[in-house]
Amino acid sequence: MQKSATSICKLTLLILTLTMAGCGSDKNQDRSWSVYKADENSSSYSSLDQINTSNVKTLQTAWSYDFGDVAAGGRAGVSQSNPIIVDGVMYTTSARVIVYALDAETGKKIWSYDPFDGQEGSGPVRAVTYWQKNDDKRIIFSAGNYLFALNATTGELVPSFGDNGRINLNVGLRDDPEKISVAMTSPGIVYKDLIITGLRLPDVYDAPPGYIRAYDCKTGKLVWTFHTIPHPGEPGYETWPKDAYKYAGSANNWAGMSVDSKRGIVYIPLGAPSYDFYGADRTGANLYGNSLLALDAATGKYVWHYQIVHHDLWDYDLPAPPNLVTIKKDGKPVDAVVQLTKHGFVFVFDRQTGKSLFPIEERKVPVSNMPGEHAWPTQPFPLKPAPYSRQHITEADLTNFPGADHEATLKRFRSLRYEGMFTPPDQKGTLVLPGTLGGVEWGGAAYDPETSMLYFKSNDSPEIQTIAKVGNNQATTGLDVATHGRVIYQTHCASCHGADRESDKPAYPSLTDVARRMKPEQILSKIQKGAGVMPAFGSSLTSEQQEAVLTYLSDLKQSPLKVAKSEADKEDTSKERLMNITAYQPFLDDQGNPALRPPWGTLHALNLATGEYEWQIPYGNKPKYKLPGMPDTGQDSKPGPIVTAGGLIFIAGTADNLFRAFDKKAGKMLWQKKLPAIANAIPSTYQIKGKQYVALSVAGTEENPSGSIMVFALP
Numbered sequence: 163m164q165k166s167a168t169s170i171c172k173l174t175l176l177i178l179t180l181t182m183a184g185c186g187s188d189k190n191q192d193r194s195w196s197v198y199k200a201d202e203n204s205s206s207y208s209s210l211d212q213i214n215t216s217n218v219k220t221l222q223t224a225w226s227y228d229f230g231d232v233a234a235g236g237r238a239g240v241s242q243s244n245p246i247i248v249d250g251v252m253y254t255t256s257a258r259v260i261v262y263a264l265d266a267e268t269g270k271k272i273w274s275y276d277p278f279d280g281q282e283g284s285g286p287v288r289a290v291t292y293w294q295k296n297d298d299k300r301i302i303f304s305a306g307n308y309l310f311a312l313n314a315t316t317g318e319l320v321p322s323f324g325d326n327g328r329i330n331l332n333v334g335l336r337d338d339p340e341k342i343s344v345a346m347t348s349p350g351i352v353y354k355d356l357i358i359t360g361l362r363l364p365d366v367y368d369a370p371p372g373y374i375r376a377y378d379c380k381t382g383k384l385v386w387t388f389h390t391i392p393h394p395g396e397p398g399y400e401t402w403p404k405d406a407y408k409y410a411g412s413a414n415n416w417a418g419m420s421v422d423s424k425r426g427i428v429y430i431p432l433g434a435p436s437y438d439f440y441g442a443d444r445t446g447a448n449l450y451g452n453s454l455l456a457l458d459a460a461t462g463k464y465v466w467h468y469q470i471v472h473h474d475l476w477d478y479d480l481p482a483p484p485n486l487v488t489i490k491k492d493g494k495p496v497d498a499v500v501q502l503t504k505h506g507f508v509f510v511f512d513r514q515t516g517k518s519l520f521p522i523e524e525r526k527v528p529v530s531n532m533p534g535e536h537a538w539p540t541q542p543f544p545l546k547p548a549p550y551s552r553q554h555i556t557e558a559d560l561t562n563f564p565g566a567d568h569e570a571t572l573k574r575f576r577s578l579r580y581e582g583m584f585t586p587p588d589q590k591g592t593l594v595l596p597g598t599l600g601g602v603e604w605g606g607a608a609y610d611p612e613t614s615m616l617y618f619k620s621n622d623s624p625e626i627q628t629i630a631k632v633g634n635n636q637a638t639t640g641l642d643v644a645t646h647g648r649v650i651y652q653t654h655c656a657s658c659h660g661a662d663r664e665s666d667k668p669a670y671p672s673l674t675d676v677a678r679r680m681k682p683e684q685i686l687s688k689i690q691k692g693a694g695v696m697p698a699f700g701s702s703l704t705s706e707q708q709e710a711v712l713t714y715l716s717d718l719k720q721s722p723l724k725v726a727k728s729e730a731d732k733e734d735t736s737k738e739r740l741m742n743i744t745a746y747q748p749f750l751d752d753q754g755n756p757a758l759r760p761p762w763g764t765l766h767a768l769n770l771a772t773g774e775y776e777w778q779i780p781y782g783n784k785p786k787y788k789l790p791g792m793p794d795t796g797q798d799s800k801p802g803p804i805v806t807a808g809g810l811i812f813i814a815g816t817a818d819n820l821f822r823a824f825d826k827k828a829g830k831m832l833w834q835k836k837l838p839a840i841a842n843a844i845p846s847t848y849q850i851k852g853k854q855y856v857a858l859s860v861a862g863t864e865e866n867p868s869g870s871i872m873v874f875a876l877p
Contacts, residue, residue: 195846196248198289198349199606203486204420206608206804208847212854214808217876218823218833224855224875225269229256229868231276237671237679238862239869240842242286242604242801245857247848248314253290257862257869258283259305261290263317266857267850269873273317277305277328282684288418288604288843289349291357293379302357302379304346307332309359311382324382331361334384335370336408341729342370343691343698348418348483348604351428353459355379358428360415364698365477367739369436371407372414374455376462386462390414390432390450397464398449410444412436413451417604418483420499421459422513428459429499429513431480438477439587439627439742442534447472452480454501454509456516466516470503472538475530475586476627477598477745478504482606482802489614489770491519500609500770502602502618505583506551507544508768520546520773527584532629532740537586546773550766551601551620552758553583555593559759563787566751575757578626587627587742595758597625598746605802605815605844610826614771617805617826619781619813621798624749624758631738643721647714650707653743654699663715676715682722686712690728704730760787761796763816765803767829777829782816801844814841814858821845821858837872839863 199206213221232239239257246253252266260283263272277283283305290303292314299314300323309331311323319327331346332339343364350359356376363369374388390413391406392398402410413435421428435444435451452471457464471478485500489510497513510519523543530537552559560575562568579585580593587594600623607618632653651663655673663673676685689708690700699708705728709721716722749757756762765781768774782797799815806812810832811824819840823833839861846857855875862869 193248195848196246196292197351198244198246198291198418199483199844200804200846202351202421202423203609204418204483204606205485205611206606206802206844207610208804208806210806210847210849210854211808212849213806213810213847213856213876215810215825215832218808218810220877221823221833221835221856221874222877224873226870226872227262227264227269227271228866228870229258229260229262231256231258231260232862232867234867235679236867238839238864238867240286240840240861241859241869242288242843243859244289244844245846245859245871246289246292247846247857248292250850251314252857252871253292253301253314254859254871255285255287255290255303257285259285259287261301261303261312261317263301263314264871266848266855267853269871275312275317275319277308277310286347287349288347291349291352293352293355293357295355295380298380300379302350304331304349304359307344309346309350309357309377309382311379322381329377329382331359334375334387335361335373337370343700344370347416351419351421352379353421353423353426353428356385356459358419358421358459360417360419360430362416363412363414363436364692365412365436365438366702367411367437368409368702369411371410372412372433374415374430374457374462376459388455388457388462388464390455391435392449401447401449403443403445406444410435412438413448417479417481417606420483420486422486422497423459425514426459427456427465427513429484429486430455430457431482431484431501433479434471434474434477437739437741439475439745440532440535440629440740441473441475442532442536442740444473445536447538448474452478454480454484454499454511456499456513468509468511468516468518470501470507470509470542471505472541473536475535475537476505476584476594481601481603485607485609485616486513487609487614487616487770488611489519498770500607500616502607504598504601504603505596506549506553506601506620508547508550508616509544510770518544520544528581528586530586531579531588532586535586537584541584547768548775550618550764550768550775550778551596552622553595555580555595555624555758560757561751561755561759563751563753563755566753566755568751571751571757587629589629591626591628591744593624593749594627595624596621597623597748599623599625599798602802603800605800608803608805608811609770610805612807614769615776615805615826616768616770617766617803617811618768619763619765619799619802619815622758622762622764622796623798626744626747626749627742628744629740630743632741632743642719643710643713644719646707647710647712650703650711651714653741654703655711658746673715677717682712682716685715686723686725700728702730704728755787761793763796763798765811765813765824765829767826779829781813782818782820799842801842804845804847806847812845812847812856814843814845816840835874838866839869841872
């Protein structure tokens with residue numbers, strides 16, 4: 163009898179142990195996507211496999227949540243948020259950068275926080291950050307020029323953090339905090355009790371420097387700063403003019419970071435110095451612009467760097483967080499860091515030393531014809547892996563669509579300066595391939611640690627860059643105020659919002675009806691302060707120029723407002739600067755069709771162990787351009803994929819509004835879902851109570867301008 167009771171006790175204890183282990187495991191699974199791009203390695207990988215190649219075709223909507231924070235009739239918002247999930251709660255932001263905590267199983271709202279207190283928000287913000295110390299749980303995120311800390315349970319500001327819950331990011335950047343405009347596109351990354359942050363800065367003359375800073379997650383106190391434009395006595399100072407640290411700008415991290423907690427190293431991809439397309443005032447290689455930078459995460463001390471573009475003149479920012487990977491090299495496992503680029507290269511470095519795992523050559527590149535410009539004579543070319551984007555164009559690569567004037571396309575091509583990749587911008591117009599929106603964009607890559615495969619999406623998009631003199635007295639003589647405004651708009655705004663104000667890019671709103679949607683004061687505020695990826699023009703345009711742009715956008719003949727004098731009014735009106743007046747302009751034929759033959763978007767599977775591509779397929783399709791019997795055309799897009807242990811790649815982001823799943827081994831599409839609008843965001847996947855879900859931020863529509871979170875699961 164005693165033996166039986168003992169057996170029953172042991173059996174009961176075993177069942178309890180297994181039950182507790184199961185609960186603990188499920189709780190851990192709830193944190194399988196608790197960081198932007200899945201983890202601190204920026205892997206975009208999930209070990210979940212409930213949804214797999216055999217059943218993904220049955221995937222269906224589990225729940226959706228409409229944010230409802232844009233009034234009816236408002237402009238449809240586009241959220242780039244990659245939701246994070248912690249212990250059954252989803253944390254995300256809407257296009258207005260209102261933070262939401264949702265029940266990740268049901269979609270029921272738990273709380274929301276509006277950092278703009280009812281005023282129009284600004285974006286994009288690609289994720290929030292979670293930090294926890296014992297029972298102290300916080301959501302740390304950016305909105306406008308502030309870094310906020312919220313109680314993760316209640317959504318209330320944490321008053322002990324910074325100044326009553328927030329930090330002014332304008333402060334501490336060399337320049338007057340009242341006269342600059344900074345923000346954060348990608349979230350900061352947590353190392354122990356620090357949040358390490360980068361900045362989004364306007365790509366203009368007089369931009370502030372892109373310092374990297376670390377703040378205490380508990381108090382908000384600034385712990386360390388790294389000068390990406392070095393000061394006297396700091397390494398790299400000699401690569402600039404001696405006073406450049408006083409005036410040069412950018413060299414910033416807007417793309418996000420990765421951190422190796424075991425080594426205590428943070429890996430930071432940096433953008434170009436400003437001004438992006440003309441650098442006579444920044445002679446030299448310009449460290450640490452366009453560099454992959456490794457810093458001691460605890461102190462901000464320099465560890466190593468590699469400059470991927472010297473003295474950038476093409477806006478070849480490093481566009482995405484690097485992937486921290488472990489691959490076999492010469493039969494031994496090597497911890498490496500992989501950086502993808504806009505110009506189509508894969509760089510692979512040893513995490514500790516910064517030594518490249520594949521050969522890199524410094525090759526001669528074309529010289530600049532611009533006055534005062536000294537283009538760097540060589541640039542790095544990795545010999546392996548092979549480039550993933552087209553880096554050369556000939557007349558045979560040009561399109562000849564029905565109805566288009568092919569001779570006009572040829573004439574335009576022949577008129578441009580083009581000597582291959584790294585042809586410097588020129589006054590006659592330069593053809594650039596890949597362009598600034600080419601290669602890999604901010605979505606980056608997904609890495610499968612089980613197979614050493616790297617999956618990513620790239621764009622092939624040539625652009626035209628034309629340098630011209632632009633000054634405060636630009637084309638004013640004899641022009642009425644509205645026409646003057648149109649001239650300024652074409653110079654500073656058309657490359658993003660379209661020459662006719664009818665933008666077709668998700669990140670840049672159409673301005674054809676802006677006067678209906680916004681009051682003159684609101685339009686002027688956008689012009690002066692910027693918003694989203696738009697730079698601030700409050701100190702670079704004169705009051706007369708601001709009034710002119712406002713008049714043009716308002717479809718009026720006279721300015722509806724009198725604008726106060728700006729910093730630009732104090733400058734010499736004869737002062738001229740060289741600017742790229744066709745920045746971000748794609749190379750098109752006379753009918754507005756792409757001038758480069760497809761594919762325009764490609765999904766890649768790269769074996770990092772061998773440096774060879776396993777497969778490459780067109781991603782997305784433009785039916786009007788697809789010829790019978792030909793493959794899909796591919797489409798340009800910015801979000802990246804995620805990869806799962808279930809053998810799947812999930813990716814969205816194309817203008818056809820499709821969400822797709824591919825077999826990661828063969829690149830075959832297994833499932834697609836038509837969404838109500840574009841999903842210009844990276845998906846997430848997570849598990850609750852043994853059920854796997856896939857979540858995605860979806861843009862707004864005319865009927866639902868706020869946009870939504872859509873979540874999918876098996877039946």
